[in-house]
Amino acid sequence: MNTRPTIAPLVAAALLLAASAADGRAQAADSGVPRLQRQGTATQLYVDGRPFLMLGGELHNSSSSSLAYMAPLWPRLAAMPMNTVLTPVSWELTEPEEGRYDFELVDGLVRDARRNNLHLVLLWLASWKNGMSSYAPLWVKRDTARFSRVPDKDGNLRELLSPLGEASRDADSRAFAAMMRHLREVDGREHTVLMVQVENEVGILGDTRDRSAGANKAFDGPVPKPLLDYIVQHRETLVPEFRKVWEGAGSKASGTWTEVFGTGAGTDEVFMAWHYASYVGRVAAAGKAEYPIPMYANAWLSAEWSPEPGAYPSGGPLAHLMDVWHAGAPAIDLLAPDLYAPNFEEWCARYDRSGNPIFIPETAAGARGASTVFYAVGQHGAMGFSPFGIDRALVTEGPELGASYSVLLQLSPLILSHQGTGDMTGFLLTKEHPSATAKLGGYELEISLDSIFGRTVETGYGLIIVAGPDVFVGAGSGFMVKFKPVSPGPPLFGVAAIDEGTYRDGDWVAGRRLNGDEDDQGLHWRFPSWTVGIQHCTLYRYR
Numbered sequence: 001m002n003t004r005p006t007i008a009p010l011v012a013a014a015l016l017l018a019a020s021a022a023d024g025r026a027q028a029a030d031s032g033v034p035r036l037q038r039q040g041t042a043t044q045l046y047v048d049g050r051p052f053l054m055l056g057g058e059l060h061n062s063s064s065s066s067l068a069y070m071a072p073l074w075p076r077l078a079a080m081p082m083n084t085v086l087t088p089v090s091w092e093l094t095e096p097e098e099g100r101y102d103f104e105l106v107d108g109l110v111r112d113a114r115r116n117n118l119h120l121v122l123l124w125l126a127s128w129k130n131g132m133s134s135y136a137p138l139w140v141k142r143d144t145a146r147f148s149r150v151p152d153k154d155g156n157l158r159e160l161l162s163p164l165g166e167a168s169r170d171a172d173s174r175a176f177a178a179m180m181r182h183l184r185e186v187d188g189r190e191h192t193v194l195m196v197q198v199e200n201e202v203g204i205l206g207d208t209r210d211r212s213a214g215a216n217k218a219f220d221g222p223v224p225k226p227l228l229d230y231i232v233q234h235r236e237t238l239v240p241e242f243r244k245v246w247e248g249a250g251s252k253a254s255g256t257w258t259e260v261f262g263t264g265a266g267t268d269e270v271f272m273a274w275h276y277a278s279y280v281g282r283v284a285a286a287g288k289a290e291y292p293i294p295m296y297a298n299a300w301l302s303a304e305w306s307p308e309p310g311a312y313p314s315g316g317p318l319a320h321l322m323d324v325w326h327a328g329a330p331a332i333d334l335l336a337p338d339l340y341a342p343n344f345e346e347w348c349a350r351y352d353r354s355g356n357p358i359f360i361p362e363t364a365a366g367a368r369g370a371s372t373v374f375y376a377v378g379q380h381g382a383m384g385f386s387p388f389g390i391d392r393a394l395v396t397e398g399p400e401l402g403a404s405y406s407v408l409l410q411l412s413p414l415i416l417s418h419q420g421t422g423d424m425t426g427f428l429l430t431k432e433h434p435s436a437t438a439k440l441g442g443y444e445l446e447i448s449l450d451s452i453f454g455r456t457v458e459t460g461y462g463l464i465i466v467a468g469p470d471v472f473v474g475a476g477s478g479f480m481v482k483f484k485p486v487s488p489g490p491p492l493f494g495v496a497a498i499d500e501g502t503y504r505d506g507d508w509v510a511g512r513r514l515n516g517d518e519d520d521q522g523l524h525w526r527f528p529s530w531t532v533g534i535q536h537c538t539l540y541r542y543r
C-alpha cells in the first residue's frame with residue numbers, strides 16, 4: 001500500500017475552486033468568445049469561459065501563405081507539444097483587388113489547426129510589417145497619390161505608408177473588418193482563433209519622424225486634446241520616463257508638440273507614437289466592431305546599442321510610450337514586446353506596468369525559450385509565450401522547449417489559478433545572476449543554481465507555487481531551494497516529503513520519493529539540471 005503523504009486533495013480542491021469561480025464568471029460574462037480577465041495583478045485570456053495559457057510558437061513570415069507547405073508541419077507542431085500557433089494573414093492575399101476578398105487561406109489555416117487540436121493567433125500584416133509596407137496589396141502600393149507615403153531625407157518616396165494617411169487607414173480598416181466578420185462566421189462558436197495582432201512592429205526606420213508635408217503640418221500644430229486630456233487625467237500613473245519628459249517641459253495642458261514635450265528626437269517619437277497608435281487603434285476598432293476578440297500590437301524593442309528612435313522603429317508600442325498608445329488606441333488590449341534582448345527580466349518588468357497584460361509574441365526558441373517561459377508565466381503572469389520561427393526551430397533546435405512546454409501544459413490549471421495572486425514565483429538563474437529570493441507561503445525561499453558533485457550548473461529556471469499550508473509545487477531545472485520559516489509558529493522545520501511526478505488530466509501521479517542525495521539529506525529542495533521536472537515538497541514545523 002502507498003502510505004506517502006500526498007497533497008493531491010489540496011491541489012484538486014484548488015483546481016476545483018478555480019474552475020467553479022471561472023465558470024461562474026464566464027456564465028455571467030459571455031458565450032465563450034475569447035476575452036481578457038484580470039486576476040489580481042495578472043491578466044488572463046479566457047476561452048470558452050475558462051482561463052487558457054497559450055504555449056505557442058510563431059511561424060516564419062511566409063510559411064502560412066501556402067496550405068500545402070504547412071500541411072506536414074501541423075502534426076509536428078502539435079507533437080512538440082504546444083497549443084497555439086501564431087500565423088501571419090496578409091492584406092495582400094486577403095484583398096488582392098480592392099473590394100474582392102479571398103478568405104481561402106484563413107479558412108484553411110483554421111480548419112488545419114482544428115484538425116491538429118491547435119489554437120491560432122492571427123497576425124494581420126497589412127499597412128506595416130517591421131516598419132515597412134511590403135504587405136500592402138499592389139493596388140495600394142501603386143496608387144501613391146491616394147495612399148500617402150513617408151519620404152526619405154532626400155524627399156524620395158519610400159515603400160512606407162504614412163501613419164497620417166487617412167485613405168490607407170480606412171482601406172486597411174475595411175479589409176480588417178471584412179476578415180474579422182468572416183472569422184466570426186467561421187469561428188464564432190469554436191474559438192480556434194484566440195487573438196489578433198494588428199500590424200507588425202510599426203514605426204519609422206531611418207529617421208525619427210515622418211517628414212511628409214502632412215506630417216510637418218501636424219507637427220507644427222497643437223498636440224491633440226485627447227492625448228493631453230489622457231496625460232493630465234493619468235498624471236499620477238504615467239510611466240515615470242514619459243512623465244519626466246512631460247513634466248520636464250512644464251506639464252503643459254496645451255501647445256504644439258515642441259512646446260509640450262520639448263525639442264529633440266524624443267518629441268518626434270511621441271508624435272509618431274500618437275499617429276501610429278491612432279491609426280492602428282482605428283483598424284483594431286473596425287475589426288472589433290465585427291468580432292470583438294482580444295487584439296494587440298507588438299514592438300521592435302530599442303536595443304542598448306541603438307537607443308535613438310529611427311535605429312529601431314520610431315513610434316512603435318515601446319514601454320516608454322505605453323501611455324501614448326493607451327490614449328491613442330483604446331481598442332488595442334495589450335502592448336507586447338518582441339523579446340530577443342538578453343535582459344529578458346528587465347523587459348518583462350518594463351511591460352508589466354500600467355495594467356498592461358503580459359504576452360510574449362516573439363522571442364528565442366531552444367534552450368533559451370525553455371527557460372524564459374517559466375519566468376514570464378510564473379513571475380509576470382504572462383497569458384502566453386511564443387518563440388519566433390517555430391517551424392525552423394523544429395529542425396534546428398533541440399527538445400528543450402518542448403520539454404518545458406510539456407511540464408507547463410500539465411501544470412497550467414494550477415498556474416492559471418495562482419497567476420496574479422502573489423502565491424507563485426518564477427525565476428531565471430545564470431552565472432551572472434545565480435540566485436533569487438521569494439517570500440511564499442510563510443517561508444523565505446533562497447533559490448540558487450544547483451550543483452552536482454561540487455560543480456555549480458550554468459543555468460537554472462523554474463517556478464514555485466504555494467499549494468497549501470507548508471506545501472509547494474515546483475517545476476523547472478537546475479536549481480535548489482533553501483527554506484526559512486518567517487510566519488508565526490514553531491521555529492524549526494524539516495522536509496516531510498518530496499515527490500517527483502506528473503499531472504495526468506489534472507491528477508497528480510507521484511513517481512519517485514526524493515531523499516538522500518536528491519534533497520541533500522533533507523536540507524534542500526533540488527531540481528536536477530539534466531531534466532525538466534515537477535515536484536511536490538511538503539515541510540513540517542517543530543520546536
Ligand code: DGJ
Nearest residue numbers: 061130200201338362388
Ligand atoms: C521580428 C518580426 O516581427 C518578425 O516578423 C520577423 O521579421 C523577425 N523579426 C525576424 O527576426
